[in-house]
Amino acid sequence: MEFQYLINTDSMSETELCRLMTTYGDDVRRYAYAITRNQEQAKDIAQEVFLKAFHHVGSFRGNSSFKTWLFAIARNLAINEMRSSYVRRIVLFEWVHPQANERSAESDYFAEQSVQELRGIILSLPAKLREALILTLEHELTMAEAASLMGVSEGTVKSRLHRARKIINKKWKEAER
Template sequence: MEKHYLHHLTPGFDRSAVLEDMMTEFGEDIWNFAYFLTRRRDAADDIAQDVFLIAYNRMYTFRGEASVKSWLLSITRNQSLKYLRNAFIRRTVLMGAYRAEGSTASAEQVVFERIASREVWETVIKLPRKHREVLLLAYHYQMKMDEIAATLDLSEGTVKSRLFRAKKKMSELLREKQEGGKDDG
């Protein structure tokens, strides 16, 4: 259920109650999107907290031009990109391991595993970020092209082009994997 009352908030309104509603309704989506972009659980935890802190501080500036979910996903994307641009992170993070042994799967991973085989998920995570994010927004979050364009601050044509290329690359990678047998690493 989308909360449209945010653009009607006035100073003095209980922002804590609104924040709690947003965290309950969108918290899992925010964490999953941050994880999907950064491929790190610890980063997703930090980014999700930052997103809700930013949303809390900017709540009165929400204009209602996009859905609350799109607004929060835009903040999440921006925070994730900021995290990825950090030179220390780029130099020190090994991208090979996605899940520590003994840890549980993220909700996002569970959903993808139910929808498709593990091979598909592993293939999606190997795509460049710009392709991963359009696939996730289009197919998991079921956002419309104009919403994805607004979330990513791109034109609809660019979103369509990226989505086309992402699907084409997925097909190529899955075909290569099938032809080459099982890829263990």
């Protein structure tokens, strides 16, 4: 729990803010992107998350990890953003990367095609299923952390993950035909 010492703190230094941004910036931006599906909105939301954390660090109670607290802020900001503006459909963030071993141009091409297909499948998932998948796989939150962040029970998160995987497997098999 790297930033747990910020519990019961009313302020943080700019240096501490920089450390937070370095540690969690990419994760927060990718999570915001997973919700909004818009790179520019995700960048704006990520910046706003860290500004809110900087100004409201005193509201961090330590009931969860600092990362989970930042994700909760990001989620709320992203949902508010989506409610107030039209969200364009854009390809999901790059969280699936082919291995960088020695490959031929042909294998690189087919690997990229597979990644694009998988991105499309994930993007087509209902928002609640996609969010559960992204929080647990990409951002490595525990079931309890994801459930707390999403405001649902752990069982609901497990159910959403199961349904997401089932849909992905079905669509992947259909795409192979």
